[in-house]
Amino acid sequence: xxxxxxxxxxxxxxxxxxxGGPSVVRGCRGIATALVLGxxxxxxxxxxxxxxxxxxxxxxxxxxxxxxxxxxxxxHLADLFNLFMFGSTTAxxxxxxxxxxxxxxxxxxxxxxxxxxxxxxxxxxxxxxxFLEHSYMGQRLTLNAWAMAKPDLRExxxxxxxxxxxxxxxxxxxxxxxxxxxxxxxxLVPHLARSYAFRIDSxxxxxxxxxxxxxxxxxxxxxTGADVLVHELLDIEAAVAAxxxxxxxxxxxxxxxxxSDVGMxxxxxxxxxxxxxxFVPPALWSKSPEELRARIAEDFGxxxxxxxxxxxxxxxAGGSLT
Numbered sequence: 001x002x003x004x005x006x007x008x009x010x011x012x013x014x015x016x017x018x019x020g021g022p023s024v025v026r027g028c029r030g031i032a033t034a035l036v037l038g039x040x041x042x043x044x045x046x047x048x049x050x051x052x053x054x055x056x057x058x059x060x061x062x063x064x065x066x067x068x069x070x071x072x073x074x075x076h077l078a079d080l081f082n083l084f085m086f087g088s089t090t091a092x093x094x095x096x097x098x099x100x101x102x103x104x105x106x107x108x109x110x111x112x113x114x115x116x117x118x119x120x121x122x123x124x125x126x127x128x129x130x131f132l133e134h135s136y137m138g139q140r141l142t143l144n145a146w147a148m149a150k151p152d153l154r155e156x157x158x159x160x161x162x163x164x165x166x167x168x169x170x171x172x173x174x175x176x177x178x179x180x181x182x183x184x185x186x187x188l189v190p191h192l193a194r195s196y197a198f199r200i201d202s203x204x205x206x207x208x209x210x211x212x213x214x215x216x217x218x219x220x221x222x223x224t225g226a227d228v229l230v231h232e233l234l235d236i237e238a239a240v241a242a243x244x245x246x247x248x249x250x251x252x253x254x255x256x257x258x259x260s261d262v263g264m265x266x267x268x269x270x271x272x273x274x275x276x277x278x279f280v281p282p283a284l285w286s287k288s289p290e291e292l293r294a295r296i297a298e299d300f301g302x303x304x305x306x307x308x309x310x311x312x313x314x315x316x317a318g319g320s321l322t
Contacts, residue, residue: 011204012036012314013230013275015307016053019282020212020232020256021075028282028309029053030075033209033230037202040181042066044198044209044230048078051087057310061087062096066177068184069106069128070211071195077106077128081135084157085143088150099151101158104128105177105184107194108161115251127161127194162186162196173199173222187222189213191255197222205317208271212278214254215261223269227317230307231265232278234258235287242281256280259292263299274300277307 014036017029030047034054041063043050054061064087069077088098106128113123126134136143136153143153162176169188176198177184183201188194191212197219199208205227210219212232223229234256236249244252257265266274276292287295289306296304305313 009036009314010038011202011316012312013207013228014057014059015277015309015311015313016050016057017047018277018279018307018309019047019075020234020278020280021282023282024048025282028279030078031278032079033277034059035200035207036063037182037200037204039063040065042068042182042200043083044068045070045076045211046078046080046083047075050079051083053310054083054087057312060096061098062100064098064102065100065179066182066184067102067104067106068198068200068209069104070198070209071192072107072110072125072127072131073192073212076212077131080104080128081132081139084153085135085139085146088153088156089146097150098156101156103158103160103177104132105160106162107196108163110193112193127163129159129161132157132159162194173218185222187218189216189218199223199226205315207315208269210257210265212255213257215257215265217268220265220268223266223271226269226271228273228275228315229266229269229271230275230277231262232257232280233262233276233292234280238287239281244281252280259287259295263296263304266296266302267300271302273303273305275305275307275313 014034016032019028019030029049031045032047032050033044035042108127110125111123173185173187176186185199186196189197197210199222207228208223208226210231236253236258240246240249292306293304
């Protein structure tokens with residue numbers, strides 16, 4: 001029996017933004033996806049514009065419990081501090097702001113040098129803790145002025161950096177967060193140093209987010225037995241046509257997953273449903289959703305969904321989307 005609208009709202013993916021990279025495109029905000037699980041919300045990445053999209057989607061900031069940052073590129077965390085600085089305000093008649101602790105989980109400090117040069121300064125680069133600390137410092141005047149209208153941000157952000165110290169990075173998926181309602185595991189993926197894919201298991205099923213990654217068997221392993229795989233998508237031909245220097249095409253295909261490869265990643269995992277997002281270039285100007293689905297279907301026999309901004313997809317165990 002089809003789920004009622006109320007039942008389908010209980011567990012759903014809301015694609016707040018689907019753009020990848022530094023471009024600003026009309027109708028396509030920075031990468032951010034809300035996973036609604038009953039009375040709590042998990043946000044995966046916080047690209048530019050995600051706070052406004054979160055509110056416009058009718059989601060309650062008071063239900064936000066977890067924020068997962070896949071890696072430290074700006075298109076994935078541009079709105080992270082704004083989410084708390086603006087989203088925690090409950091004055092002026094608004095009562096649904098962030099007021100309870102939110103787990104923020106993401107990469108720790110990156111010590112590896114950037115392979116394409118370092119004109120803005122060299123490694124080490126701050127992790128999510130350093131990013132938030134610098135944001136506190138830069139916004140001290142505003143935070144002091146608004147202190148009477150909002151909770152102390154340091155008390156509502158419960159920060160967890162993924163760190164391995166001097167030990168080896170695990171080859172297999174590893175646990176990063178667990179509560180009575182969700183379990184989050186992660187795996188390292190080939191992109192920026194310390195880039196992660198996440199899997200979220202709950203009573204409503206299992207959803208995997210690839211983050212930015214080249215074609216990766218680690219993602220396939222993480223998605224084995226999952227219900228939905230949300231995976232980034234590169235169209236290298238469109239990217240070059242849009243201005244990407246041709247000599248960088250090979251490098252891009254190592255750290256992003258082209259439309260010719262993403263179906264194989266999903267097929268290897270056995271996941272019943274693949275949703276593609278984080279489009280590079282953001283608008284995928286050269287291909288329609290139908291063309292993308294047709295190309296991916298050459299390698300993947302499950303259901304294929306091409307996400308767009310503000311798309312809401314009910315989920316359930318078994319990968320069914322209604």
